[in-house]
Every structure is written in C-alpha cells, then in structure tokens.
Amino acid sequence: MTAEINVQHIGKSFKGFTALDDVSFSVQKGEIFGFLGPSGSGKTTLIKILTAQLDHNKGKASVFGIPVHEMKRADHKSRFGLLTDNSGLYKRLSVEENLSLYKDLYKLPDHAIDEALAFVNLRDARKKKVSKLSKGMIQRVTLARALMHKPELLFLDEPTSALDPGNTHHIYKGLRKLNEMGTTIFLTTHDMAEAETLCNRVAFLHEGKIKAIGTPSELRLRHSDQSMVVELTSGEQHTLPLNELTTAGKLEEWMRNQLIQRIWSNEPTLGDIFMEITGRDLR
C-alpha cells in the first residue's frame, strides 16, 4: 500500500510552547485514520501543517508523496478536502450559493451540489440562508463543501462535534461509503465512540506527543487485563483470567449446570486506554 500521509519526527513550537514533539506516523491509502486527543493536544496544529497552513519547525511531512510546503499549489489543493471547526461559510448567502461558489472554484458539474447536499441530508435546506441555520446544519454544509469535489484525501477536524445522533449516524454511513469508494480519511476527534465506529487505525496524541498507535482492537488487546466476565443466571458476576486452566474448569462446571447467562471479555474502551496512558480523559 502507498502512504497517503507520511510524517517523520515533526515538531512545532509557538513562542516556547511545544505543540507537537517528535510526531511520526503514516496513513495508508484507503484508511480511516483517527487522531484522538483532548482539546489543545496538537490535533488541529497537525492538520494545519499537513494542509500547508502552518510551517513546522522540525522533521519532514508529505501528503501524496509531496512535501507539505508544496501542498498550496492549486493542483494539489484539489486533491484533498478539509473540514475545520471554523465553517468559513458566507452567512448572507444561501446554502446553494455557498456550494455554488466552491463548485465553480473546483470546476465541478452542477449536479455536484445535489450529490453533496444528499450526502449530508440537507437537500431541503438548499435555499436557506446560512445565517438562519443551526450549528449542526452549518457543520453539515461545511462537510458537503469539503467532499463536494470527491477528494482523494479528506481531513476532518471534529466532524460531528455539533451534530445530533441521527445526523451523526447519517454522516458516519456516508463517510464509510466515501471510504469504500477510495477516499482516505484523516480525522481528529475527542469522541472515542466516533473513533471506534469509523477508524481502521488510531493514534493518541497528548501534550504534542503520540502516546499510542494501532488499530482499535490491537490497542484494546494490548491494554486488556486478559480477563473475562461471566454472569451467572443468579446475577452473580465472576472475573476470570483468560488462558488459565482454572478458568476452563470453572466454565466447564457452570456450563454443565447451565448456569451461564452471559460472557464477555474485559476489554478497555479507547477512552479507558487513553486515561490509562495519559492519566486524563479525552474531553
């Protein structure tokens, strides 16, 4: 597989404050890669570096194999889409007028607007002025704008932070479909459920450093206490170590007597792992 994003020992500091410190990772073509970290951990700084909005002090970074400082060239800019917390929409214009501007800037056919609006479930709001939209609707229009040109790579900075569960589900479905069609997705979030639902791989960023990286199941396994919980029909719960003969013996006995109600492995969530590694939660 080709690395769509390649970051080697990137460092960035602002007037003595270290935002990113020796960050290295790569994102393969077709992946959905999640950067998890609390606010101020350096997630947005990294997206800005990768999209040539900010220079880094140390290390090397490339997108599509092109050094990031060259990403501001028009032909490279049309290869990626970007959604940030600042919508960058024109409030006096309607949803359609906003998208129409970007349709022309990306030189897309007229039906691109319809497709993008359908993707974010906003066809009915096309004539509405942006100033009249809710925060969640604005986020959906911004997302529509980011993916209207069907980019090879999509940078999403907290893509569902202002959305209700129904629309979040709709967006997840759409992002997965987009990914199946070949779009690589790089997203930052502090929502562990979002990362678990969407991402093939995740990295934990804390105080500018990558603390862990891997697939959600790899991380869960790595930080699991290797135990399982058995709930009996009486409601009693037993935590048993995995791969030990005593566990097998007990299980055999309970099964013989048909006492088992439920069994599950005692795996931590991504949030638990983050807490274990950094000593703080993701919010």
Next chain:
Amino acid sequence: MNVSVKRMRAIFIKDYKEFSRNYAISTMVLMPLFLAFFYQSAGASTLDIYFLPINMTFAAVTTFIQACLIAEEKENNTLRSLMMSPASMTDILIGKSALVFSITLAVVALTMIILGFTPANLLILISALMISTVFYIGLGIICGLFTKTVMEASVAILPVMVIFSLGPLGRGLAETYPVLEVLKWLPSAQLIMLEEYSAAGQTSDVGIALAVITVWTIITLAVASILFKKRMKDE
C-alpha cells in the same frame, strides 16, 4: 501564473451577492454622488473641486469597500477557505477586486456627469482613472489584510481617506508650509495635475503624472501580494 476566468467570475458573483445584501457597505456608493450634486448646485468650476468627489470616490468607495470585503472574509474565516480551494492568489485577488473596480468606474462616471465635467482628453483621463482605481483597490486590500475585523478596517481606513481625498487641497498651502509640497506626489494630486497638463497640452508632464500614479500602483500591488501570501499561513 495560474489564472482561471471561471474561478475569478465565481468570486466576483459571490462578492456581488454579498455586497448587494450588505447595506452598511453598499450605501457608501451614494456618498460621492451626493457630494457631486452638492458641488454642482454650488456652481463648481475649478479642477480641485471637480476632483474632490472623484478622489472621495476612490477613498470612500474603492478603498473602503475593498478593505471591508477583505476584512469581513478574514473575520468570518472565509478568506482562508478560499485560499484552501484551488483558486490561486491571482484568481482571488482579481476576483475580489473586479466588483469594486466596476463600481468605482460607474460611480466616477456618474460623478463626472453630475458635475458636468468635460476632460481635456478623455482617453488619457480614463487611463489615469483606471490605474488609480487599481491603486486604491491595492490600498484597500492592504488595509483589509492588516486588520482583523470590518470594524477595525473601517477605522484604519480613516487616515487613508483624509490623506488621499483631501491631500490635494493641501497643495494650496504649500507656499506657506513648504513641507506640504510632498502632497503633490500623492496619486490623487497627480490625477488633478494630469488633467491640468492635459488641458495645457503638456504631453511630457502628462506622461510623468501617469508614471507617478503607475509607480504608486505597482508598489501597492506588490505590498498587497506579499501580505496576501503571508496571510495564507498561520504564524
């Protein structure tokens, strides 16, 4: 140089829609017209008076509107979104200037009609007015890029308005205060002098006045471009 007419047109249309719905800014075009009506009814007859509403148009319409359009884009973070699109710096700057350029030429033409002003050589004056328009647009871009909000831009523009629209009047005081001689090098003063030379048939002086305005324009555009490139990145 990467230039796309389609992208420039898209930005122009967007700006037109925004401008027509923003009455705080769009009503500014009426100011020089009112001034022209006032001077016409007061019996304006000298070049200094004819050019007062014209130079006012450049400062209060061209520079002010351009600065506000840019500052508003910055304030709402839409400028960064434009910069992140495939539109090049040239597409954005020309697209964003086209509306103000057209409005300026229309208002200046109306002002001249209201004042009943007939230039000595229409072609030369039109050339000078067009170059001046580009200069004041550049000045507006600089003001807009330097400030963070529309409010800040509308304050930052005040000294520009005073210096460039009223500056030429200071030439009259140059005999008493020689330091004011410097005001004759302002593009607004050169515009009046160009018309004086044109009426007197002093072709070489017309060329010098046109060259001075052009130099101002080139410097302003260079500064605006450097500033724009800096604004494409965070610091």
